Amino acid sequence: MATLRPRESEGQSLLDYKILISPDPAEISERIDFFGNYITRFSIQTEHKILEVTTQSKIVRDYMPYRESFSSQACRGVTMEGALMALQSADASVLDAKQYILESIFIRRSDAGIREYAEVSFKRNRSVFDAAFELMQRIYTDFKFVPGFTSIATPVAEVMKERKGVCQDFAQIAIACIRSVGLPARYISGYIETVPPEGKEKLVGADASHAWFAIFIPGFGWVDFDPTNNLIPADQHIVVGWGRDYYDVPPLKGVVYGSGKSKLKVAVDISAVG
Numbered sequence: 001m002a003t004l005r006p007r008e009s010e011g012q013s014l015l016d017y018k019i020l021i022s023p024d025p026a027e028i029s030e031r032i033d034f035f036g037n038y039i040t041r042f043s044i045q046t047e048h049k050i051l052e053v054t055t056q057s058k059i060v061r062d063y064m065p066y067r068e069s070f071s072s073q074a075c076r077g078v079t080m081e082g083a084l085m086a087l088q089s090a091d092a093s094v095l096d097a098k099q100y101i102l103e104s105i106f107i108r109r110s111d112a113g114i115r116e117y118a119e120v121s122f123k124r125n126r127s128v129f130d131a132a133f134e135l136m137q138r139i140y141t142d143f144k145f146v147p148g149f150t151s152i153a154t155p156v157a158e159v160m161k162e163r164k165g166v167c168q169d170f171a172q173i174a175i176a177c178i179r180s181v182g183l184p185a186r187y188i189s190g191y192i193e194t195v196p197p198e199g200k201e202k203l204v205g206a207d208a209s210h211a212w213f214a215i216f217i218p219g220f221g222w223v224d225f226d227p228t229n230n231l232i233p234a235d236q237h238i239v240v241g242w243g244r245d246y247y248d249v250p251p252l253k254g255v256v257y258g259s260g261k262s263k264l265k266v267a268v269d270i271s272a273v274g
Contacts, residue, residue, distance in 0.1 A: 002053060004240065006057050011062050014058075014060075018057075019053070023044055026046075028041070028043075035249075042171055042208060044121060054218070061238065064234060076130065078217050079128065080125070090097045097218075100186045101182060104247065105244070106247055107176045107244070108156070108177065115181065118135070118180050130176070132225055136227045143164065144164045150169050156172055167211045174227055184216040186214050187248070188214055189243075193236040201237075208267075209240075251266075
């Protein structure tokens with residue numbers, strides 16, 4: 001199963017998409033999952049030593065108009081106390097968001113130290129936006145980016161204890177914190193432009209899949225934050241999919257029958273055109 005086709009989202013439109021799989025699959029199909037992500041399911045039933053999955057996408061990304069709305073009262077004026085009250089509503093957008101408060105496969109409410117870490121930023125009379133922004137900054141400062149230190153199976157509690165990990169870990173730490181105080185947060189899977197704008201440094205995570213988090217502000221909507229790079233995503237960030245945590249949107253997962261060891265190699269190349 002591949003979650004590689006970028007989805008339509010706020011400020012993002014998909015113009016063209018191709019997926020190439022070698023060896024040729026015996027079966028291949030595409031569907032939209034519960035969260036609205038595109039899922040490609042394929043099966044290879046011949047012996048092979050190498051599996052290659054390559055995708056090409058052309059995207060229009062214009063996130064800045066939406067990002068500019070973050071300065072509005074509707075976004076910054078919602079306190080945590082107000083958000084918790086608004087989440088009692090039966091409004092369709094609220095009901096959809098509330099599923100992101102629940103525990104998920106990789107994020108549990110019982111993870112040690114999470115709530116205490118969250119409450120440093122999240123106060124009842126403080127703006128939800130400001131609290132999430134500060135949480136992003138604290139994770140960026142307190143945690144060290146160390147590729148290879150964790151795997152997808154590393155518990156959030158261990159990452160919290162060691163203060164090391166990669167973008168997926170940092171996103172899930174933030175989500176665990178936000179859920180621990182009763183607010184909705186979702187996991188965003190995507191990519192970052194690999195060639196930075198002139199005069200800007202290359203962002204961390206640009207050569208592989210990337211991850212960040214979004215928090216729901218009742219009456220306004222979802223706001224994205226990238227704790228790995230300590231910034232609010234803009235046009236350099238490409239959204240592929242979202243879910244409750246990494247388990248819902250891994251780029252590639254499946255079962256291989258065979259013997260011996262296997263190696264995984266990932267490469268991403270994203271650049272602006274036109």
